[in-house]
Amino acid sequence: MWLPVFGLLIGIILGFLVDLDIPHEYSNYLSIAVLAAFDTLFGGIRAHLQDLYDEVVFVTGFFFNIVLAAGLAFLGVHLGVDLYLAAIFVFGVRLFQNIAMIRRILIDKWSNSRKKQKKNL
Amino acid sequence: MSKIDGKRVVLSLVCVVLGFMIAFSYNLTKDNQGVREDKAWNQEYELRQQLIEQEKQNREFQKELLQKQDIVSKIEKDLAQEKQLFFNLAKDTEKYRMFLGKVKVRGTGLQVTLEDGTNMDPKANVNDYLVHEQHVFKVVNELYISGAEAVAINGQRLNRDSYIICNGPVITVDGHQHPAPFIISAIGDPDVLGASLDLPGGIKEQLVDDNIIFTMEKKKNIIFDPVIGG
Numbered sequence: 001m002w003l004p005v006f007g008l009l010i011g012i013i014l015g016f017l018v019d020l021d022i023p024h025e026y027s028n029y030l031s032i033a034v035l036a037a038f039d040t041l042f043g044g045i046r047a048h049l050q051d052l053y054d055e056v057v058f059v060t061g062f063f064f065n066i067v068l069a070a071g072l073a074f075l076g077v078h079l080g081v082d083l084y085l086a087a088i089f090v091f092g093v094r095l096f097q098n099i100a101m102i103r104r105i106l107i108d109k110w111s112n113s114r115k116k117q118k119k120n121l
Numbered sequence: 122m123s124k125i126d127g128k129r130v131v132l133s134l135v136c137v138v139l140g141f142m143i144a145f146s147y148n149l150t151k152d153n154q155g156v157r158e159d160k161a162w163n164q165e166y167e168l169r170q171q172l173i174e175q176e177k178q179n180r181e182f183q184k185e186l187l188q189k190q191d192i193v194s195k196i197e198k199d200l201a202q203e204k205q206l207f208f209n210l211a212k213d214t215e216k217y218r219m220f221l222g223k224v225k226v227r228g229t230g231l232q233v234t235l236e237d238g239t240n241m242d243p244k245a246n247v248n249d250y251l252v253h254e255q256h257v258f259k260v261v262n263e264l265y266i267s268g269a270e271a272v273a274i275n276g277q278r279l280n281r282d283s284y285i286i287c288n289g290p291v292i293t294v295d296g297h298q299h300p301a302p303f304i305i306s307a308i309g310d311p312d313v314l315g316a317s318l319d320l321p322g323g324i325k326e327q328l329v330d331d332n333i334i335f336t337m338e339k340k341k342n343i344i345f346d347p348v349i350g351g
Contacts, residue, residue: 003129003132003133006133007133008140009140011136011137011139011141013140013144014137014140014141014144015140015145015147016148027150030142031150033142034146037142038139058135063138
């Protein structure tokens with residue numbers, strides 16, 4: 001259970017330590033990729049809570065979404081169409097939906113457990 | 122258990138990537154914002170500084186310009202004075218040239234003719250009736266003293282180092298011999314010149330006492346050519 005948290009910490013530390021300088025115009029792609037990663041992560045958590053979690057789908061979705069979002073934004077910039085808006089919109093909406101689902105599931109579980117406890121009492 | 126561990130490992134990898142991306146993005150955004158604001162502020166500050174510097178410089182230049190203008194106006198005044206000076210100098214030069222006989226002169230003047238006396242007493246010495254060089258001297262000197270600007274004898278102009286010598290029946294002026302009668306012409310105010318010769322006991326009377334026929338004529342236009350080789 002602690003391994004993923006540990007990994008997250010390592011990642012954050014790495015990110016702070018690495019002093020790469022990305023040109024300013026590329027920071028947009030990075031932020032979209034971060035958004036895609038968040039979306040996938042919360043999607044994964046939701047799936048896990050709903051017992052629909054598939055590791056392959058999660059991992060491939062994680063990386064594929066990141067690349068796709070960045071690629072879309074890149075394409076958009078070069079075509080003169082603000083495609084990154086589409087990516088932000090889709091990922092943003094899905095992020096909120098996923099978080100809402102997670103919240104409901106957690107509430108359900110919590111109230112169920114309380115009922116059980118009451119019954120038990 | 123090993124299956125679960127594998128899941129965890131993959132999940133951990135994903136978490137590493139996620140953490141890295143989040144941290145990196147956060148870092149980058151923070152840096153960029155700071156840099157951008159700093160840049161803008163710095164630029165503005167620099168430009169302001171430049172502007173101030175420029176205005177200072179402008180003020181200095183303005184002062185300098187005023188000073189320069191002062192100098193220019195001074196120079197112009199000097200030039201005007203110099204011009205006046207040169208004008209005067211040119212006039213003087215012209216005058217001196219005239220005195221030296223270097224230029225052609227023209228003007229009103231007086232013409233004096235000295236002729237040997239004719240009503241000669243047969244017993245008398247002929248020398249007493251001739252015009253001698255001292256007579257010419259007297260006339261010439263008197264003319265110069267009374268303000269003649271140029272004098273000529275028989276059309277030969279006198280300059281500063283002319284010499285007149287008596288050489289028997291003729292008078293030699295600068296090596297040119299002139300017989301009587303001697304026509305001495307002078308440029309100047311004819312009235313003044315005439316009056317000075319005409320004084321009681323003056324040149325005219327002295328010459329007439331010396332049995333010389335003295336005629337005086339006021340001329341309106343006398344022209345002297347420059348002295349050649351003078």
